[in-house]
Amino acid sequence: MTIKEVTCCAPVNIAVIKYWGKRNKELILPTNSSLSVTLDQDDLRSTTTARLIESAGADQLWLNGSQVEITPDSRLARCLAELRRLRAQVEASATDASEKDELPESRRALVIVSENNFPTAAGLASSASGFAALTFTVAQLFELPMPAEQLSCIARQGSGSACRSLLGGFVAWDMGKAINGEDSGARMVAPQAHWPDLEAVICVVSDAKKGTSSTGGMERTVQTSPLLQHRISSVVPARMAEMESAILSKDFDKFSELTIADSNQFHAVCLDTNPPIFYLNDVSRAIISVIEELNRSSRLAGKGTVAAYTFDAGPNAVIYAPRSEMATIVSTLLHYFPLAGSFDDPKRYLQKKSSNLSLPAGFNMNVTPIWPQGSVHRLICTSVGDGPRVLSTEVGKGLITLEGSPRSMLNGHK
């Protein structure tokens, strides 16, 4: 019996058809299907190291540098129990007599250390990438012989949208029908390489107010919004089909139309909740106005849609656009929402441009005033990414020192 260790990372995903509402809270089964774009792990990721120690005992977990207790009824405990159950199945069918007397892996204790390379304060959903990384890492450690689609049903029980981070590219989460949730998981609609022209910029918006949690919020919406049922039964199914075909045909106009409509409808059902839930603030609304005005003036000039915006359960905007439009989008955002610090432009959008705005003719500059510096405090430029990656299988090379304590790998690997 030896110490085993695996380190993996998993990506963030941002939905373009939104998940909002559970039909089963324990298994996290959604009231509607959803669809997301996996973002590049080179930019945003959760990294997890899981180590199997040589004895049984309580599992230990460190999250972003702090030790976290794994309470018995927690979602985390549920994911780990499910992974152990699958490992025990593997062990039961194993015929290798040499391991017979050893403590089986499914009964050995785990030490898990996980961290995000983006600040939680950034307001980006870290639970999706976090539970995806944890599920994927432990599955690697246990050498579970199952595809990512099946693992996604485990990650889903940690955090619903985590299931979509088990795959790269464009990912549907089919709501499924089975009572045990076995058909409610991720499915790749198109791989990362399918639409290389599509990129994303995240506007991190300052917000003093602590928003409503997703879990509590969606439960309240399910219980009180008269409009949600109509969204679930009559709007989303058609939108899912249209979105899949827009992605397969790389039709950005349609992709944008659906993405924008679904983001706004998600926030509409939040507002239709009692008490109402607000995630957008005045800066979010101003970003919407700027993007809508870019699209309006571009179409007026006989050109296509410039950008699609979408907002999750917070004030941050995620803007998807073809690479050719990013110089215009980023320079326009920087004009109306000057950063407090500098914009480092990792994708060199502004390299070939003068610092002047290059806007569509007919763009109404008065669409919003110029906001106080720092109202948007960061722009993160990224692209479509792949699924979880194995970074290391060597003991001591990940987030756990040889001695067994947590170690940060922030800036340690790209």
Place this chain on the structure above:
Amino acid sequence: MTIKEVTCCAPVNIAVIKYWGKRNKELILPTNSSLSVTLDQDDLRSTTTARLIESAGADQLWLNGSQVEITPDSRLARCLAELRRLRAQVEASATDASEKDELPESRRALVIVSENNFPTAAGLASSASGFAALTFTVAQLFELPMPAEQLSCIARQGSGSACRSLLGGFVAWDMGKAINGEDSGARMVAPQAHWPDLEAVICVVSDAKKGTSSTGGMERTVQTSPLLQHRISSVVPARMAEMESAILSKDFDKFSELTIADSNQFHAVCLDTNPPIFYLNDVSRAIISVIEELNRSSRLAGKGTVAAYTFDAGPNAVIYAPRSEMATIVSTLLHYFPLAGSFDDPKRYLQKKSSNLSLPAGFNMNVTPIWPQGSVHRLICTSVGDGPRVLSTEVGKGLITLEGSPRSMLNGHK
């Protein structure tokens, strides 16, 4: 033939079940019924003087001190034509031979002067009280023998919600079925005196941004919101019935629940519009948070609902509450949203209170920060009011001088 003149005033009304969507744009027939509370004209009103001059010719109109051209296709022209048509019917059936050779009133020119006693900048819908005052005044001048309910169908063609300002108290606008709109007008659910305990405070919220017009906004919602049809067909009919019975039984808890839900749903369908329409800003959202927290903590303490909020097509809040709760509400609002000027407290809400806040036990003071002075720039305290009033039938005693020019009566009568 002599000069005739009438001066009347008409109230503002604020809907608790919202009108949003036309099924016929010319006749202004709505996609759903709505229900409003008429506010007291002692506080907010439109005043109109209409004078019949001794000759035919073009009508003349002054609105809030500025002359306004009456274009042939305008809603104003439509209202006046309708009133003249009804006057001509009266004339056709008249048997009084002495007036036979005179120019009939229906063919004489009108001079109309109208003004509101509240600034347009206050963002309060002035078109409802304005068109109600105009319709009522000209109907008085023409001595039209019809009830306010029937006149409301004329005012409706000027501005939909104007029909509800033809009556006092609690007023339904039944959407009707007739193609010509004859059954789409106001109906009194309960008179002013029915619920004397109910009062209102209007929070006038500063907003730099010019909002989307109601007319353009509701047209866009009808065309693009997938949720609106569900609201129209499945939500509003039941809410109308529940609201009427809440009013008849003076059930403030239910009145508040429905008022809040319908305001939020109206703003939800605005957000579900393409491009989305925003009327609430961060100050509006903060007012909502404060009122929701008052209600939550009051219920937690075993008491009833403190207040109901509703927002029309702008950031201003209208808060309905029992008189006994107004001291708490107003002092709480003044705490979180300090005015730039003083609060004159016409209803003496704060008279018997110390200046300290008297909040329900368990009220979370951190519900919102204290906002910069002037974020709410005025509180207007008012109550449920009556319908249009005739102020004068003497020539020269209204908003038109004997010589025929407009004269302001602001502060002239209470």
